[in-house]
Amino acid sequence: MPVASSSKRKSTRSRREPSSDGIEDENPSQRAGNNDDVEGGEDEEEQPRRRVKQEKKVHKQTREESEHEDEPVHAIDDDEDDRIDIKNFCDQPLDKKEGGKLAGIAQDWEMIRKQIHQGSFSLVKDVANSLADVMEGDHADQALSDIDKIMKALIDIDHEMQSHEVTLSGMHQQLMRGESVEGAIDLYEKEVKKRTEEFYDKTTRKKYGSHEQYVQFKQGIFEVQNPGVNIPPINDFIPREEGDESDDEDGLEIGGVTQDFKCPITFMMLENPMTSSTCGHAFSGGAIRDYLKQCPPNGRSCPTAGCSQKLTMAMLVADSGLEKRVRLAARRAQRDEDNSDADDDEVIE
Template sequence: MPVASSSRSSKRQRRAVSSDIEEDGPSQAPQQEQQEDVEMDEEERPRRSKKSGKKEKKRAAQQDSDGEDMEEPVEEDIPIPELGDQPLDKNQAAKLRGMSSDWAMLRDKVHLPGYNFIREVASSVAEFTEGEKGEKALTQIDTLMRELLDTEYELTAHEKSLDGLYQKLARNETIEGVTDAYHRGVQEQMETYQHKTSRQKYAKSEHYQKFKQAVYEVQHPDIAMPPLADLIPPEDGDDSDDDDDVQVGGVTQDYKCPLTLTTLVDPLTSKVCGHSYSANAIKEYLGNSKTRSKECPATGCKKQISLAVLEPNRELAKRAKEAARRERAREEDSGDEEVIE
């Protein structure tokens, strides 16, 4: 019997040991993971400390021996290899045409509003500023207008230079040194332009014509403006008998409708002949049909017009209102003078 009891006791001991192992097993696994995490953190910490150490060394190096702060070093960009001025062929023609269109769009968006603004300012100055002060202001505005025209020509020179290169590519010509060719084309046009006289630069400009007209009709109402060249002082090189230099006589801006004989209201301008009419009057004259055409009601004009060729003219509408206002002001002034007498 003692033997049996000893065997049972040994079994109980083994069971107790095994149960202890099973109970202790799960509790030991997290400890091992925590130890591994601690070990990993300890491995990463030196790396991070090294990086921070490097940064501190860089900051320390940025101070001189006297302790003064020095400028932080600028990070250098990755160098891009220069490919040189590659030759162009017909496959790149569309790109040049697109670049040329960009210059044209820039010119139209920037300069057209500028011309209208300067013209309105000049008209107001001519009306409300008198004497030497007014003449000086108008001279400054005139200079500004000419500078704007010069800038427009420069933009046009870029456009024309690109168009010239495009034409060569369209003829299957290969262009070597395209950058130099482009700048050379712009420079040649600008040199030609700069050698022109003031009359040669501005006398045929539609924008300059409108600018001078706006000032002249305020200063000389009901009097036709002389040829634009006569308003520009002559310079050396202006004397020429070429047909291109023949100037058309002056015109008087008429703000009255040829149908109602009153000031234009919501004017519509014909794209065929350039005459303008009050909207309601011309619509009644032509009828409701857009395709039906009649002879232009302006005196001496034989062009056929229809509603389809008429377009609103906001700029003319604004000028017509200003002209009507000036006319009323002149009538009031004349009436006051008669009362005083």
């Protein structure tokens, strides 16, 4: 009895030994199911044949793709190619619908020009005034001459950018009138070049003598160096060249103004100055506010003697540039007074 039981256990263990493939022999249905998932249910002899067929198929597809790569690319259909004439695209006339685009580009030029020069002109004027205040003699003349060249270069760049802006605006107006613009790129380049060359062909007086920033630049230097003295006309700072009118015949002469840095209301040195955008007169900020506190809607007369312009607070702007010049002039006047007192003390001794 015990022997028979031992033999039976041994037989059962033998049947449950796993096959060499790792799949138990006692579950043939499961093995067949796994073969269906892996090899499509084919027996072991059929599997190698199927692999060979698959490899031949892949090889054939690869060879066909390689052959197609050597074939020439077919040209685009004539109907598609006629949509845009690439060679003559630049010569296509612009019509009214492109006008808005040109106006937008012109505005971009204006915005860039203002951003670049908004602080540049003020910075150069401040540097020039500071140099005029602290330097004297030949060193001052050389330094101010170098600053003068920088100011003129800024004006040159400003004009070149304006040439682009004005040209685009002119083309926009032409399109808005219903006129077509032929050869837009050539027209644009020629017009910009024409405007730029016309500017550079002008004399120094004609290029800079009527430019507001340059006039303020030269006047500021003179004010610092000569406090309380009338500012001469701008042409006194720019030598006459061939092609300029004589000083007696020049009707565009700018200058000859007096700037004593005193408020016409308080008769004291300007404090927090505000300048009128209509008549150009400056006042201490607190004094002009009090003066216009109860003014009628159309404003009050300018408090500067001899001026009949009407003023409102909306016409006044804070003038930081003038404020800096006032401080420099006051400092220079104080320095001159101290030097004068020192000279008097030496004489007494």
